[in-house]
Amino acid sequence: MAYSVIIHISGEQAITGEVDELPKPTDTLLTVSNPRLRDGKDIHYIEHNAVKVIWPIDKITLIEILENAEEDKIIGFVRE
Numbered sequence: 001m002a003y004s005v006i007i008h009i010s011g012e013q014a015i016t017g018e019v020d021e022l023p024k025p026t027d028t029l030l031t032v033s034n035p036r037l038r039d040g041k042d043i044h045y046i047e048h049n050a051v052k053v054i055w056p057i058d059k060i061t062l063i064e065i066l067e068n069a070e071e072d073k074i075i076g077f078v079r080e
Contacts, residue, residue, distance in 0.1 A: 006064040030055050
């Protein structure tokens with residue numbers, strides 16, 4: 001299951017993308033699929049046809065994990 005994330009990189013704008021697995025404490029790299037700016041535009045320092053980017057964890061200051069719309073539909077409260 002892919003996770004949608006917002007990645008905050010030191011000195012750069014926040015980047016949105018998908019990761020297959022959340023990073024473990026021992027990981028040194030993070031592989032992000034479909035990287036883009038939060039507004040959906042291309043990142044100026046990444047080629048427009050790149051589909052995956054690998055960032056070193058030490059450059060990342062914060063990773064936000066977004067809720068998937070599918071999960072919201074599956075898990076919910078039912079009132080009878």
